[in-house]
Amino acid sequence: MMILTTNVKAVSKATIKNYTRIYMASKYKWGKKEFDALNKLIKKESNWNYKSVNKRSGACGLFQAYPCNKMKYYGKDYRTNYKTQVKWGLNYIKKRYKTPSKAWKFWLKHHWY
Numbered sequence: 001m002m003i004l005t006t007n008v009k010a011v012s013k014a015t016i017k018n019y020t021r022i023y024m025a026s027k028y029k030w031g032k033k034e035f036d037a038l039n040k041l042i043k044k045e046s047n048w049n050y051k052s053v054n055k056r057s058g059a060c061g062l063f064q065a066y067p068c069n070k071m072k073y074y075g076k077d078y079r080t081n082y083k084t085q086v087k088w089g090l091n092y093i094k095k096r097y098k099t100p101s102k103a104w105k106f107w108l109k110h111h112w113y
Contacts, residue, residue, distance in 0.1 A: 063089030
């Protein structure tokens with residue numbers, strides 16, 4: 001039997017946070033205040049683990065997308081690529097809440113967003 005392995009290198013939380021900070025500043029013009037709110041939100045949802053899966057609901061990724069496959073419109077690699085997840089998640093927040101601060105405020109009231 002042949003076992004196939006992939007050379008998927010682990011990505012650090014610091015790398016993901018840095019990418020997110022740069023992307024949100026360039027794409028949405030969100031600065032430190034919005035990153036701080038997003039950081040709190042993502043810590044609660046996935047603790048910056050892009051491989052995170054909720055065993056009960058099936059929500060996945062940094063932003064705990066549910067259903068998980070809704071991120072596929074941003075790339076087929078949505079389960080393994082933190083950049084795909086960041087692009088999807090920030091767009092979701094922009095469309096639904098306008099800013100990460102408003103998403104975090106909603107999360108504090110409901111414990112979901």
